[in-house]
Amino acid sequence: MDEKQDLTVAEAMKDVSRRNFIKGVIAGGVAASSATYLFRASSLLGQQPPGLGERLITLNVNGQQRRVDVMKQETLAWTLRYKLGLTGTKLGCDRAECGACTVLLDDVAHYSCSVLTHTVRGRKILTIEGLAHPDGTLHPVQQGIIEEQGFQCAFCMSGFIMSAVGFLKTNPNPTRLEMAHGLSGNLCRCQDYDKILTAMMRGAEHMRKTHHA
Ligand code: FES
Numbered sequence: 001m002d003e004k005q006d007l008t009v010a011e012a013m014k015d016v017s018r019r020n021f022i023k024g025v026i027a028g029g030v031a032a033s034s035a036t037y038l039f040r041a042s043s044l045l046g047q048q049p050p051g052l053g054e055r056l057i058t059l060n061v062n063g064q065q066r067r068v069d070v071m072k073q074e075t076l077a078w079t080l081r082y083k084l085g086l087t088g089t090k091l092g093c094d095r096a097e098c099g100a101c102t103v104l105l106d107d108v109a110h111y112s113c114s115v116l117t118h119t120v121r122g123r124k125i126l127t128i129e130g131l132a133h134p135d136g137t138l139h140p141v142q143q144g145i146i147e148e149q150g151f152q153c154a155f156c157m158s159g160f161i162m163s164a165v166g167f168l169k170t171n172p173n174p175t176r177l178e179m180a181h182g183l184s185g186n187l188c189r190c191q192d193y194d195k196i197l198t199a200m201m202r203g204a205e206h207m208r209k210t211h212h213a
Protein backbone atom coordinates (compact mmCIF):
# COMPACT_ATOMS: atom_id res chain seq x y z
CA MET A 1 0.00 0.00 0.00
CA ASP A 2 1.54 3.36 -0.99
CA GLU A 3 1.52 6.49 1.15
CA LYS A 4 -1.50 7.96 -0.69
CA GLN A 5 -3.56 4.78 -0.12
CA ASP A 6 -2.51 4.81 3.56
CA LEU A 7 -3.84 8.33 3.93
CA THR A 8 -7.14 7.43 2.24
CA VAL A 9 -7.63 4.47 4.58
CA ALA A 10 -6.78 6.64 7.59
CA GLU A 11 -9.33 9.27 6.48
CA ALA A 12 -12.00 6.60 6.00
CA MET A 13 -11.28 5.16 9.47
CA LYS A 14 -11.57 8.63 10.98
CA ASP A 15 -14.91 9.13 9.27
CA VAL A 16 -16.24 5.76 10.43
CA SER A 17 -15.17 6.32 14.02
CA ARG A 18 -16.64 9.83 14.04
CA ARG A 19 -19.96 8.47 12.78
CA ASN A 20 -19.83 5.65 15.34
CA PHE A 21 -19.10 8.19 18.04
CA ILE A 22 -22.09 10.35 17.12
CA LYS A 23 -24.31 7.26 16.89
CA GLY A 24 -23.02 6.17 20.29
CA VAL A 25 -23.80 9.52 21.89
CA ILE A 26 -27.32 9.56 20.52
CA ALA A 27 -28.00 5.93 21.41
CA GLY A 28 -26.38 6.38 24.82
CA GLY A 29 -28.41 9.50 25.53
CA VAL A 30 -31.63 7.81 24.53
CA ALA A 31 -30.79 4.69 26.53
CA ALA A 32 -29.85 6.77 29.56
CA SER A 33 -33.02 8.82 29.48
CA SER A 34 -35.23 5.80 28.94
CA ALA A 35 -33.56 4.07 31.84
CA THR A 36 -34.15 7.11 34.05
CA TYR A 37 -37.80 7.32 33.11
CA LEU A 38 -38.33 3.58 33.50
CA PHE A 39 -36.73 3.79 36.92
CA ARG A 40 -38.93 6.74 37.86
CA ALA A 41 -41.99 4.98 36.49
CA SER A 42 -41.39 1.84 38.50
CA SER A 43 -40.61 3.76 41.69
CA LEU A 44 -43.65 6.00 41.19
CA LEU A 45 -45.90 3.07 40.62
CA GLY A 46 -44.39 1.26 43.57
CA GLN A 47 -44.46 -1.96 41.50
CA GLN A 48 -48.22 -1.65 41.08
CA PRO A 49 -49.79 -2.24 37.68
CA PRO A 50 -50.62 1.06 35.89
CA GLY A 51 -54.01 2.42 36.84
CA LEU A 52 -54.01 1.07 40.37
CA GLY A 53 -54.23 3.73 43.04
CA GLU A 54 -54.94 6.52 40.56
CA ARG A 55 -57.57 9.14 41.27
CA LEU A 56 -59.31 11.44 38.82
CA ILE A 57 -58.76 15.10 39.68
CA THR A 58 -59.18 18.44 37.92
CA LEU A 59 -56.27 20.83 37.49
CA ASN A 60 -56.26 24.41 36.25
CA VAL A 61 -53.39 24.36 33.73
CA ASN A 62 -52.70 27.34 31.49
CA GLY A 63 -56.23 28.62 32.01
CA GLN A 64 -57.90 25.31 31.14
CA GLN A 65 -59.60 22.78 33.37
CA ARG A 66 -57.78 19.49 32.78
CA ARG A 67 -59.12 16.18 34.11
CA VAL A 68 -56.37 13.69 34.83
CA ASP A 69 -55.80 10.45 36.74
CA VAL A 70 -52.98 10.83 39.24
CA MET A 71 -51.31 8.63 41.81
CA LYS A 72 -51.02 10.00 45.30
CA GLN A 73 -47.20 10.09 45.13
CA GLU A 74 -47.09 11.57 41.61
CA THR A 75 -45.19 14.82 41.07
CA LEU A 76 -46.55 17.75 39.10
CA ALA A 77 -43.63 17.54 36.64
CA TRP A 78 -44.58 13.95 35.91
CA THR A 79 -48.25 14.76 35.43
CA LEU A 80 -47.52 17.72 33.17
CA ARG A 81 -45.07 15.86 30.96
CA TYR A 82 -46.38 12.31 30.82
CA LYS A 83 -50.11 12.65 31.46
CA LEU A 84 -50.89 16.04 29.90
CA GLY A 85 -48.20 16.07 27.20
CA LEU A 86 -46.77 19.44 28.32
CA THR A 87 -43.15 18.51 27.68
CA GLY A 88 -41.90 22.10 27.66
CA THR A 89 -41.43 21.59 31.40
CA LYS A 90 -38.11 19.74 31.61
CA LEU A 91 -36.91 17.19 34.12
CA GLY A 92 -33.23 17.58 34.94
CA CYS A 93 -32.27 16.47 38.43
CA ASP A 94 -35.79 15.48 39.58
CA ARG A 95 -34.72 16.45 43.12
CA ALA A 96 -35.17 20.23 43.55
CA GLU A 97 -31.67 21.24 42.52
CA CYS A 98 -31.60 22.48 38.93
CA GLY A 99 -34.80 24.44 38.27
CA ALA A 100 -35.41 22.91 34.82
CA CYS A 101 -38.93 21.93 35.91
CA THR A 102 -39.99 25.39 37.16
CA VAL A 103 -43.63 26.37 36.69
CA LEU A 104 -45.76 29.06 38.30
CA LEU A 105 -48.34 28.18 40.95
CA ASP A 106 -50.58 31.18 41.57
CA ASP A 107 -47.86 33.35 39.98
CA VAL A 108 -45.05 32.04 42.20
CA ALA A 109 -42.22 29.92 40.80
CA HIS A 110 -42.03 26.33 42.06
CA TYR A 111 -39.99 23.23 41.20
CA SER A 112 -42.69 21.00 39.77
CA CYS A 113 -40.54 17.89 40.39
CA SER A 114 -40.98 18.52 44.10
CA VAL A 115 -44.70 19.28 44.24
CA LEU A 116 -47.25 16.49 44.54
CA THR A 117 -49.93 16.89 41.91
CA HIS A 118 -52.88 16.24 44.19
CA THR A 119 -51.80 19.18 46.40
CA VAL A 120 -52.27 21.75 43.62
CA ARG A 121 -55.97 21.24 42.95
CA GLY A 122 -57.58 24.67 42.88
CA ARG A 123 -54.24 26.42 42.20
CA LYS A 124 -53.48 28.26 38.96
CA ILE A 125 -50.72 26.34 37.18
CA LEU A 126 -48.80 28.12 34.43
CA THR A 127 -46.28 26.29 32.25
CA ILE A 128 -44.15 27.53 29.40
CA GLU A 129 -46.85 26.43 26.94
CA GLY A 130 -49.29 28.92 28.46
CA LEU A 131 -47.00 31.93 28.40
CA ALA A 132 -47.43 33.29 24.88
CA HIS A 133 -50.66 35.11 24.01
CA PRO A 134 -53.27 32.85 22.32
CA ASP A 135 -52.75 34.85 19.11
CA GLY A 136 -49.13 33.69 19.10
CA THR A 137 -47.54 36.90 20.41
CA LEU A 138 -44.62 35.92 22.57
CA HIS A 139 -44.33 36.93 26.20
CA PRO A 140 -41.88 39.85 26.61
CA VAL A 141 -39.36 37.58 28.37
CA GLN A 142 -39.50 35.13 25.45
CA GLN A 143 -39.04 38.05 23.08
CA GLY A 144 -35.98 39.21 25.02
CA ILE A 145 -34.41 35.76 24.60
CA ILE A 146 -34.97 35.78 20.86
CA GLU A 147 -33.35 39.19 20.54
CA GLU A 148 -30.35 38.34 22.73
CA GLN A 149 -30.05 34.65 21.75
CA GLY A 150 -29.52 33.89 25.40
CA PHE A 151 -29.21 30.09 25.46
CA GLN A 152 -27.01 27.40 23.93
CA CYS A 153 -28.70 23.98 24.09
CA ALA A 154 -31.76 25.55 25.79
CA PHE A 155 -32.56 22.55 27.98
CA CYS A 156 -32.71 24.89 30.98
CA MET A 157 -34.55 27.62 29.10
CA SER A 158 -38.19 27.05 30.04
CA GLY A 159 -37.24 26.82 33.72
CA PHE A 160 -35.31 30.09 33.52
CA ILE A 161 -38.16 31.79 31.70
CA MET A 162 -40.77 30.71 34.24
CA SER A 163 -38.53 31.78 37.14
CA ALA A 164 -37.91 35.17 35.52
CA VAL A 165 -41.61 35.72 34.85
CA GLY A 166 -42.43 34.87 38.48
CA PHE A 167 -39.63 37.08 39.78
CA LEU A 168 -40.61 40.05 37.60
CA LYS A 169 -44.15 39.96 38.94
CA THR A 170 -42.84 41.07 42.32
CA ASN A 171 -39.80 43.03 41.16
CA PRO A 172 -40.52 44.52 37.72
CA ASN A 173 -37.49 46.81 37.65
CA PRO A 174 -34.55 44.77 38.97
CA THR A 175 -30.84 45.54 38.72
CA ARG A 176 -28.76 42.91 36.96
CA LEU A 177 -27.58 41.67 40.35
CA GLU A 178 -31.13 41.41 41.67
CA MET A 179 -32.13 39.46 38.58
CA ALA A 180 -29.17 37.13 39.11
CA HIS A 181 -30.36 36.54 42.69
CA GLY A 182 -33.91 36.00 41.44
CA LEU A 183 -32.70 33.30 39.05
CA SER A 184 -30.22 31.70 41.40
CA GLY A 185 -32.42 28.61 41.78
CA ASN A 186 -31.88 27.73 38.13
CA LEU A 187 -28.77 26.03 36.78
CA CYS A 188 -27.44 26.01 33.23
CA ARG A 189 -25.18 23.13 32.29
CA CYS A 190 -23.86 25.13 29.33
CA GLN A 191 -22.82 27.84 31.82
CA ASP A 192 -24.33 30.52 29.64
CA TYR A 193 -25.24 32.73 32.60
CA ASP A 194 -24.02 36.07 31.31
CA LYS A 195 -26.03 35.84 28.08
CA ILE A 196 -29.04 34.47 29.93
CA LEU A 197 -29.00 37.44 32.30
CA THR A 198 -28.69 39.89 29.41
CA ALA A 199 -31.69 38.24 27.73
CA MET A 200 -33.75 38.31 30.92
CA MET A 201 -32.92 41.98 31.51
CA ARG A 202 -34.06 42.71 27.96
CA GLY A 203 -37.27 40.79 28.70
CA ALA A 204 -37.81 42.84 31.87
CA GLU A 205 -37.40 46.03 29.84
CA HIS A 206 -40.04 44.81 27.34
CA MET A 207 -42.38 43.92 30.20
CA ARG A 208 -42.14 47.43 31.62
CA LYS A 209 -42.74 49.01 28.20
CA THR A 210 -45.77 46.87 27.49
CA HIS A 211 -47.07 47.03 31.09
CA HIS A 212 -47.24 43.26 30.94
CA ALA A 213 -48.41 41.66 34.20
S1 FES B 1 -35.90 18.77 37.72
FE1 FES B 1 -36.88 19.88 39.28
S2 FES B 1 -35.33 21.07 40.18
FE2 FES B 1 -34.28 19.80 38.76
Ligand code: FES
Nearest residue numbers: 152154188189190
Ligand atom coordinates in the same frame (compact mmCIF):
# COMPACT_ATOMS: atom_id res chain seq x y z
S1 FES C 1 -28.27 26.48 27.65
FE1 FES C 1 -27.73 24.37 27.88
S2 FES C 1 -28.29 23.88 29.91
FE2 FES C 1 -28.62 26.00 29.77
